[in-house]
Amino acid sequence: MSSQSVTSGRAKAAGPSVGEVLERFELQKAWLVDPVSGREGTGEIVVTDGILESVVWLEGEEAKGVDDKGVIVAPGFFDLHAHFREPGFEDAETVATGSAAAAHGGYTTVALMPNTSPTLDEPGVLERIRSAARAGGSPVEVLAFGAVSAGRAGEQLSAMGELADAGVIGYSDDGAPVRSPKLLRSALLYAGMLGLPVVDHAEDLELTAAAEANEGYVASVLGLAGWPAAAEVNAVSRDLAVLADARRDEPHARLHLTHLSTAASLDLVRRAKAVGLPVTCDVTPHHLALTDEWIAGARRWSWEALSAEGSSRDPWADGALTAWPYNTSLRVNPPLRTPVDAAACLAALLDGTASAVVTDHAPHTVVDKKVEFGAASNGISGIETALGLLLALVDAGRLPLARAIAALTTGPASILAAWPAVAATPAARKRGLTEGAAADLVVFDRADRWAVTEESLRSRGKNSPLIGRELSGRVLLTIAGGRLAYEDPEVGDG
Amino acid sequence: MSVKTEAGAAHAAGSAPTQEVVWHHRHLLDVDVLTWPEIELIMRTTDEMKGILARPIRKVPALNGRRVTTLFYEASTRTRVSFETAARNLSADVVSVSTATSSVTKGESLVDTIRTLEALGAEILVMRHSVSGAPYLAAEIFGGHVLNGGDGWHAHPTQALLDLYTMRQHLPGGDLRGRKVAIVGDILHSRVARSNVWSLTAAGADLWLCGPATLLRGMDRWATAWSGGSVPGHGRFHVTSDVDAAVRDADVVMALRIQRERMQGGLLPSLREYAARFGLNTERVSLAKPEAIVMHPGPMNEGVEISPDVATSGRAVITEQVANGVAVRMALLYLLAGAHEAAGEHEVGHEVGHAHEGPHAPEATR
Numbered sequence A: 001m002s003s004q005s006v007t008s009g010r011a012k013a014a015g016p017s018v019g020e021v022l023e024r025f026e027l028q029k030a031w032l033v034d035p036v037s038g039r040e041g042t043g044e045i046v047v048t049d050g051i052l053e054s055v056v057w058l059e060g061e062e063a064k065g066v067d068d069k070g071v072i073v074a075p076g077f078f079d080l081h082a083h084f085r086e087p088g089f090e091d092a093e094t095v096a097t098g099s100a101a102a103a104h105g106g107y108t109t110v111a112l113m114p115n116t117s118p119t120l121d122e123p124g125v126l127e128r129i130r131s132a133a134r135a136g137g138s139p140v141e142v143l144a145f146g147a148v149s150a151g152r153a154g155e156q157l158s159a160m161g162e163l164a165d166a167g168v169i170g171y172s173d174d175g176a177p178v179r180s181p182k183l184l185r186s187a188l189l190y191a192g193m194l195g196l197p198v199v200d201h202a203e204d205l206e207l208t209a210a211a212e213a214n215e216g217y218v219a220s221v222l223g224l225a226g227w228p229a230a231a232e233v234n235a236v237s238r239d240l241a242v243l244a245d246a247r248r249d250e251p252h253a254r255l256h257l258t259h260l261s262t263a264a265s266l267d268l269v270r271r272a273k274a275v276g277l278p279v280t281c282d283v284t285p286h287h288l289a290l291t292d293e294w295i296a297g298a299r300r301w302s303w304e305a306l307s308a309e310g311s312s313r314d315p316w317a318d319g320a321l322t323a324w325p326y327n328t329s330l331r332v333n334p335p336l337r338t339p340v341d342a343a344a345c346l347a348a349l350l351d352g353t354a355s356a357v358v359t360d361h362a363p364h365t366v367v368d369k370k371v372e373f374g375a376a377s378n379g380i381s382g383i384e385t386a387l388g389l390l391l392a393l394v395d396a397g398r399l400p401l402a403r404a405i406a407a408l409t410t411g412p413a414s415i416l417a418a419w420p421a422v423a424a425t426p427a428a429r430k431r432g433l434t435e436g437a438a439a440d441l442v443v444f445d446r447a448d449r450w451a452v453t454e455e456s457l458r459s460r461g462k463n464s465p466l467i468g469r470e471l472s473g474r475v476l477l478t479i480a481g482g483r484l485a486y487e488d489p490e491v492g493d494g
Numbered sequence B: 001m002s003v004k005t006e007a008g009a010a011h012a013a014g015s016a017p018t019q020e021v022v023w024h025h026r027h028l029l030d031v032d033v034l035t036w037p038e039i040e041l042i043m044r045t046t047d048e049m050k051g052i053l054a055r056p057i058r059k060v061p062a063l064n065g066r067r068v069t070t071l072f073y074e075a076s077t078r079t080r081v082s083f084e085t086a087a088r089n090l091s092a093d094v095v096s097v098s099t100a101t102s103s104v105t106k107g108e109s110l111v112d113t114i115r116t117l118e119a120l121g122a123e124i125l126v127m128r129h130s131v132s133g134a135p136y137l138a139a140e141i142f143g144g145h146v147l148n149g150g151d152g153w154h155a156h157p158t159q160a161l162l163d164l165y166t167m168r169q170h171l172p173g174g175d176l177r178g179r180k181v182a183i184v185g186d187i188l189h190s191r192v193a194r195s196n197v198w199s200l201t202a203a204g205a206d207l208w209l210c211g212p213a214t215l216l217r218g219m220d221r222w223a224t225a226w227s228g229g230s231v232p233g234h235g236r237f238h239v240t241s242d243v244d245a246a247v248r249d250a251d252v253v254m255a256l257r258i259q260r261e262r263m264q265g266g267l268l269p270s271l272r273e274y275a276a277r278f279g280l281n282t283e284r285v286s287l288a289k290p291e292a293i294v295m296h297p298g299p300m301n302e303g304v305e306i307s308p309d310v311a312t313s314g315r316a317v318i319t320e321q322v323a324n325g326v327a328v329r330m331a332l333l334y335l336l337a338g339a340h341e342a343a344g345e346h347e348v349g350h351e352v353g354h355a356h357e358g359p360h361a362p363e364a365t366r
Helices: A002-011 A095-104 A123-136 A160-166 A181-193 A217-222 A229-249 A263-274 A285-289 A339-350 A386-395 A401-408 A410-417 A489-493 B036-053 B078-089 B110-119 B134-141 B157-170 B191-202 B219-225 B243-247 B271-278 B318-343
Strands: A024-034 A039-048 A051-057 A071-075 A077-082 A107-112 A141-144 A198-200 A255-257 A279-283 A441-445 A474-480 A483-487 B067-072 B093-098 B124-129 B145-151 B180-184 B206-210 B238-240 B252-255 B293-295
Touching: A024 A051, A024 A401, A071 A401, A077 A095, A077 A386, A077 A410, A095 A107, A095 A123, A095 A474, A095 A483, A107 A441, A107 A474, A123 A141, A123 A160, A160 A181, A181 A198, A181 A229, A217 B219, A229 A255, A229 A263, A229 A279, A263 A279, A263 A339, A279 A339, A279 A410, A285 A339, A285 A386, A339 A401, A386 A401, A401 A410, B036 B078, B036 B157, B036 B191, B036 B318, B067 B078, B067 B110, B078 B093, B078 B124, B078 B145, B078 B157, B078 B318, B093 B110, B110 B124, B110 B134, B124 B134, B124 B318, B134 B145, B145 B157, B145 B318, B157 B191, B157 B252, B157 B293, B157 B318, B180 B191, B180 B243, B191 B206, B206 B243, B219 B238, B238 B243, B293 B318
Parallel strands: A024 A071, A077 A107, A107 A141, A198 A255, A255 A279, B067 B093, B067 B124, B124 B145, B180 B206, B180 B252, B206 B238, B252 B293
Antiparallel strands: A024 A039, A039 A051, A071 A441, A441 A474, A474 A483
């Protein structure tokens, strides 16, 4: 029923293909969420020649019959952390397939990490990525981080200034931390001078050498080498200490900590923000919704694995193990943590400690994943399931819908807005339902559950632990910069 | 061979209440999936295999023409020989694949290796691998039966079952309930210890895991999780670095091998210090009950985790463990091969997780 309204709206469109400007698109009576104005409610939108021509909020009788459980219109999502693997690992993903996956997930802007081959440590690699994006024809906006260190080797700085001139939005050695505190200090200073941040993957590599799964009960039972929370806490602590030092010399020094996963490291960031350090952080959908017990074969959400007292329940005692253990699609860095840590990620999102949800979309080939758990590559193909995982939290009453949408839109944009060199760019400014601007939005049906299968994922990376599961919120339409990015096949048939 | 449970035994998980326990496991990857009646079935089947081993000609045609392949990714003498002896005693055809002689050294993936061995006719795959969970990957793709011969730090089910069998032989009535079992050594890296947690707590033993704090890491969290006795069919167990407390009044004392790498990893100061503080010597073993038995899964570092006089004392049952290992492995090969025929078809999908459907606390079963 709810997808009917989209279908009728779509019938008025000229039936463009991906990349083409939407000449005319109307949606009558849907639930609109505008995280910029903070408003949500029943309304109508009209897109003409790619421009969001009108947003009409309906009141009283006119608004009846529509609620936030059906078709929802929101600004297009912004993923501040994704891996599209090009150049170098095109069998896992390309800019084209990654963009298609992003659009299927409701994303209209993605920021790619530089751990490609060759590494994005000089402008030529950025140009290759941009030309791949142009050739792919997707309107999804592709941004990129440059490497902090040349070759991500952790020894000397990358071509930071040239990369800034070419348009990177920051620097990261993601996949690994910035190796030494000394290099991190230089990077924060130099990047600060350029008005850009250092984005760190916080991990103490000595504590995680050969580690396989979050250190604790589950890893102990499964005989997996423990990945201690202390490795992340120690790295965050180091980063904050170096930042406090660096900002005295360079007031524009900015640090962003990505995919934080433990209660203790989030608490460090909370306290650092309270004393005014220029630090931001994000969390991922999988660290919010999944936990280490999934490796043992549990398939319940993180909040279902919490006891009434807020401690982690025992999947063995609960008879909660329903799937085959050691599924390598659950092997990710940082590892899936305990239900208590997942609750801490959610609390950080709710209290603003974490400003955004990022996917850390990390597609891998079967060759890298259909191996022994300890030999498998780290990463989850997650850009198409992020919305569904957040809606699971919304459905469970754990996260207000508007907060979920904000975490995918204004949240990441606000992080960019704190980085002087990119604060005025469209990616840092848009993310509202703004009349007169290029239409950049997603339409999804919260009531329409879709099956995650290898076929339904557009990404080349089928390494999703959600394969075989249904998620809420089928994406019906994604419009990026006024152009069609994704359209559900069944909607097009209408 | 038809095996009946004793009167009053609990029913097998998932089946109607009946005196007969039907083996339904396609694979044996760990003891965690076994109900107590199934463990008892293995014990009784092992009794029968012991009977065969006592005959002048130790060979029966039970698995005549069946193809057993051993695939060992880790060096092991006793486990491989034990499995292959067991298979030959049952008249199975045995193919032996080791990593030194296969294309594994050329970088062939485990998945490819398993598919190749299946194409070559393997029916029962006995597998040893250095990575925890590897047999689960094998079982996911292999059309026959997978029998775990040890995976990483995770599980060594046949060792745990032969340990249990050996303990039952020496304890009055074969009953471990309330009997104190101390396992001393490198618990962190031990698949033997982990599998024994499942089987010995199922048997109702008072289990103590003991070692230096560096070699116990994480195990206390497991013990804490089970301290309420909340996992059906399993009881609580103790984790301690106090070796005297662990050994005192024990009925069974088991030493685990200490590997030299542990010093390089910064986990132990020296073997000498380990021997002094945790080694099972005569003085320490004298804290146990006078009739206590001493066990070791082998291979031993005599003078490190166990002193030579203890290893050769009348209390030591280490060679019995080796002999029982053949019988237990015969029993498991027999049960796995028989499950295939009894069911007439493969189980749909896979056995999942830890199949403690319904209560089967050991206390209730005997």
